[in-house]
Amino acid sequence: MANIKTAVIGTGFIGPAHIEGIRRLGYVDVVALAEENDQVARQKADALCIPQAFGNYRDLLADKSIQAVHICTPNFLHYEMVKAALEAGKHVVSEKPLAMNSKESGELVAMAREKGLQNAVNFNYRFYPLVQEARQKIAAGEPGKVRLVHGSYLQDWLLFDTDWNWRLEPGVGGDSRAVADIGSHWCDLLTYITGQKIVEVYAKLDTIVPSRKKPKGRVETFTGSGTGDFEQVAIKTEDTASVMFKMFNGAVGNFMVSQVSPGRKNRLYFEIDCERMSFVWDQENPDSMWIGYRDKANQVLMRDGSLLSPQAAAFAHYPGGHPEGYPDLLKNFFDRFYAPIAKGTPIKTGELPPYADFAAGDYEVRVVEAILTSNKKQAWVSL
Numbered sequence: 001m002a003n004i005k006t007a008v009i010g011t012g013f014i015g016p017a018h019i020e021g022i023r024r025l026g027y028v029d030v031v032a033l034a035e036e037n038d039q040v041a042r043q044k045a046d047a048l049c050i051p052q053a054f055g056n057y058r059d060l061l062a063d064k065s066i067q068a069v070h071i072c073t074p075n076f077l078h079y080e081m082v083k084a085a086l087e088a089g090k091h092v093v094s095e096k097p098l099a100m101n102s103k104e105s106g107e108l109v110a111m112a113r114e115k116g117l118q119n120a121v122n123f124n125y126r127f128y129p130l131v132q133e134a135r136q137k138i139a140a141g142e143p144g145k146v147r148l149v150h151g152s153y154l155q156d157w158l159l160f161d162t163d164w165n166w167r168l169e170p171g172v173g174g175d176s177r178a179v180a181d182i183g184s185h186w187c188d189l190l191t192y193i194t195g196q197k198i199v200e201v202y203a204k205l206d207t208i209v210p211s212r213k214k215p216k217g218r219v220e221t222f223t224g225s226g227t228g229d230f231e232q233v234a235i236k237t238e239d240t241a242s243v244m245f246k247m248f249n250g251a252v253g254n255f256m257v258s259q260v261s262p263g264r265k266n267r268l269y270f271e272i273d274c275e276r277m278s279f280v281w282d283q284e285n286p287d288s289m290w291i292g293y294r295d296k297a298n299q300v301l302m303r304d305g306s307l308l309s310p311q312a313a314a315f316a317h318y319p320g321g322h323p324e325g326y327p328d329l330l331k332n333f334f335d336r337f338y339a340p341i342a343k344g345t346p347i348k349t350g351e352l353p354p355y356a357d358f359a360a361g362d363y364e365v366r367v368v369e370a371i372l373t374s375n376k377k378q379a380w381v382s383l
Contacts, residue, residue, distance in 0.1 A: 003027050003028060003029045004027065004028045004029070004067050004068065004338055004341055004342055005028075005029055005031045005065055005066050005067055005068075006022060006028055006029070006030055006031070006066065006067065006068040006069065006070065006338075007030065007031060007032040007033060007034070007052075007060055007063075007066045007068075007069050007070070008030060008032075008033045008034075008069070008070045008072055009033070009034045009057045009060065009069060009070065009071050009072060009073055009081055010034075010035070010071065010072035010073035010074075010077075010095075011033055011035055011044040011048070011072070012072065012073075012074075014072050014095060014122075015033070015070075015072035016048060017326075017327070017330060018070045018072055018093070018122075018330065018334075019033075019048055019050075020327060020330070021327060021329075021330030021331045021333070021334050022070075022330075022334050022338075024327075024331045025331065025334060025335055025338060027338070027342055028334070028338050028342075030048075030050055031050070031051060031052055031065070031066065032045075032050060032051070032052035032053070032054060032060050032063065032066060033045050033048070033050050033052070033053060033054070033060075034053075034054040034055070034056065034057035034059075034060045035053070035054075035055065036055070037055045038053070038054075038055030039055070040055070041053035041054055041055045057081060057084070058084060061084055061085055061088040061090065062088070066090065067090065067091060067341065068090055068091035068092065068093070068118075068338070068341070069085045069090045069091075069092055069093070070092075070093045070094075070095075071085070071092065071093070071094040071095060072095050073095070074166050074167075074172050074173065075095075075097055075100060075167075075172065075173050075174050075180075076100055076171065076172050076173070076174070078094055078095065078097065078098060078099055078100075079098075079099040079100060079104040079105075079107075079108065082094050082098070082099075082108050083107075083108060083111065086108070086111050086112055086115050086117060086119075089115070089117070090117070091117050091118040091119070091337075091341060091346070092112070092117065092118075092119050092120070093119075093120045093121075093122060093334075093337060094119075094120070094121050094122070094358075094361065095121075095122050096121050096122060096123060096180075096184055096185075096361060096364065097174065097180055097184065097361065097364065097365050097368070098121050098358060098361035098362060098364075098365060099362075099365060100174050101365065101369070102362065102365045102366045102369055105358070105361060105362040105365040105366075106362055108358055108362070109358045109359050109361075109362045112357075112358050116346070116348070117346075118337065118340065118341060118346050118347055118353075119357050119358040120333075120337050120353070120355050120356060120357055120358075121356045121357070121358065121360060121361030121364075122330075122333070122356075123184075123185060123188040123189070123192075123355075123356040123360065123361075123364075124326075124329040124330055124333050125185055125188075125189045125268060125283065125329065126188070126189060126192050126329075126333075126355070126356065127315055127328075127329040127330075127332035127333050127336075128283075128286050128315070128329060129303050129305075129308060129312050129313070129315040129316040129324070130281055130286065130287070130288070130289040130301065130303055130308075130312070131189065131192075131193060131281065132308075132309075132311060132312035132314075132315050133289065133301070133308050133309060133312040134193050134272065134279045134281065134289065135192065135193045135195075135312075136309045136311050136312055137277070137279075137309075138193060138194060138195065138272070138274070139195060142276075142277070143274035143275065143276050143277035143278075143279070144274045144275025144276045144277070145249070145251075145274060145275050146194045146196065146247070146249060146251045146272060146273075146274050147251055147252075147273050147274060147275065148251060148252060148253060148271075148272075148273040149190050149194060149247065149251055149252075149253035149270070149271075149272050149273075150253050150254050150255060150270070150271055150273075151186065151190070151255050151268075151269045151270035151271055152186075152255055152256040152257065152258070152267070152268075152269050153182040153183060153185060153186045153255070153256075153257045153258075153267065153268045153269070154256070154257070154258045154261040154264035154267045154269075155182065155258065155259045155261065155264055155265065155266055155267070156259070156260065156261050156262050156263060156264050156265065157259060157265075158209070158239065158259040158260055159209075159259075159260045159261075159262055160209075161209050161211065161212045161213055162212070162213050162230075163212070164212060164213070164214050164215055164230075167181060167237075168212065168214075168233075168235060168237065170236055170237055173237070174237075175237065175372060176205075176237060176238065176368050176371070176372055177237035177238055177239075177259070178205075178237075178238050178239055178240060178241055178257045178258065178259050179203075179205070179238065179241045179243075179257060179368055179371050179372075180368045181259075182257050182259070182268075183241060183243070183255070183257040183368070183371070184364045184367065184368060185268065186255050186257065186268060186270070187255075187364060187367050188356060188360065188364055189268070189270070190253075190255075190270055190272070191247075191363075192356075193270075193272065194247065194249075194251065194272065196247040196248045196249045196251060197247065197248050197363065197383075198245045198246070198247055198248075198367055198383065199246055199247060199248050199382060199383055200245060200246040200380055200381065200382045200383070201243055201244070201245045201246075201367070201370050201371050201374050201380070201381055201383075202243070202244045202245070202374050202379070202380045202381070203241060203242065203243045203244075203371040203372075203374040203375045204241065204242045204243075204375060204378075205238035205240070205241045205371075205372075205375040206238060206239065206240050206241070207235050207236075207237065207238055207239055208239040208240055208260050209235060209239055209260060210234065210235055211232055211233065211234055211235060212232075212233055212235055213230040213231070213232060213233075214230055214231050214232075214233045215229070215230050216229045216230060216231065239258065239259055239260045240256065240257065240258040240259075240260065241256065241257050241258075241371065241375075242254070242255075242256050243255055243256075243257075243371055243374075255270075265284065266283060266284060267282060267283065267284050268282070268283035268284075269281070269282045269283070276293070276294075277291055277292065277293060278290075278291070278292035278293075279291055279292075280292070286303070286324070286325060287302060287303040287323055287324065288300050288301065288302050288303070289301045302320055302321075303316055303320065303324065304316070304319065304320025304321075305319070305320070306320070307320070315332050333355055336353075336354045336355050337353075337355055366383055367383065370382070370383050
């Protein structure tokens with residue numbers, strides 16, 4: 001069986017992470033990349049040992065030997081590039097958000113279904129083994145009905161007024177920043193684990209750093225504030241958000257997101273309180289999950305395939321005590337995306353895939369829009 005040929009468009013922070021995860025599969029070859037111009041594309045391709053480099057992504061899509069593409073560009077380009085990739089007959093993995101608004105994301109959902117192509121959005125936190133364990137227990141009914149869902153997603157990489165990134169510009173990143181960037185991950189993860197969608201929200205958004213120093217040179221994500229000249233820019237997107245919500249099954253909850261919390265590098269944290277059990281998990285310490293009880297001793301479950309359900313154990317590739325982390329999520333995700341293609345049995349329209357497809361990506365775009373509307377009206381908003 002010949003290896004699948006794939007390509008990556010965009011090589012900032014997340015593009016190389018995609019490339020590493022793909023290569024770990026062993027049966028998918030990254031044969032090309034595209035960047036903003038020929039020079040940057042060639043430099044990145046040489047650094048990443050990728051044979052083909054394109055300064056125009058449409059030239060990459062014209063290569064009929066490429067079966068799938070990964071869209072890893074700034075947000076405002078996702079819709080245009082995903083649409084072009086589908087038109088070219090490629091299976092698509094897109095970074096989130098799927099599009100800048102629900103009109104665009106809904107169009108991409110319909111187009112992917114019409115074309116019969118596999119489609120996914122990179123909500124990768126689903127693929128931690130202990131996340132899978134919590135989901136399996138809840139789906140089996142072991143803890144009883146989900147009653148309360150709460151937590152946070154906190155970072156500090158935009159703490160100072162000298163910190164800058166393209167996500168700060170609404171025309172490039174969108175009208176929402178902290179919610180769309182990391183809040184969407186939290187919402188996707190908790191709806192996935194509980195099996196219940198958020199149906200109503202009440203939100204308060206705040207811009208803690210109202211003005212920032214924008215470097216006149218290029219700055220890549222998580223690389224710092226840059227050097228040289230800068231201009232003072234007023235910030236129009238939120239640094240933090242507090243959101244209350246109601247779920248389809250009657251559960252209630254709340255979460256906070258922040259990109260200005262000192263010391264919190266990437267802390268996605270949740271607690272799910274059910275009738276008989278509670279689950280607590282922290283992405284910065286992903287190999288353990290606290291499970292709480294009323295009538296017996298609480299426990300800390302370590303990530304060990306021999307201790308997990310068969311479904312969750314399939315996501316753990318090393319023995320207990322051998323840490324697995326963020327790069328392993330992408331491997332787990334991409335394996336489940338590419339395996340059906342490799343077998344010649346792509347996931348059909350209407351089937352529920354084992355990853356977030358465009359429909360899930362569209363739903364999260366709508367959640368973010370509802371949160372923005374709620375903040376503006378200071379009222380409950382239904383999806």
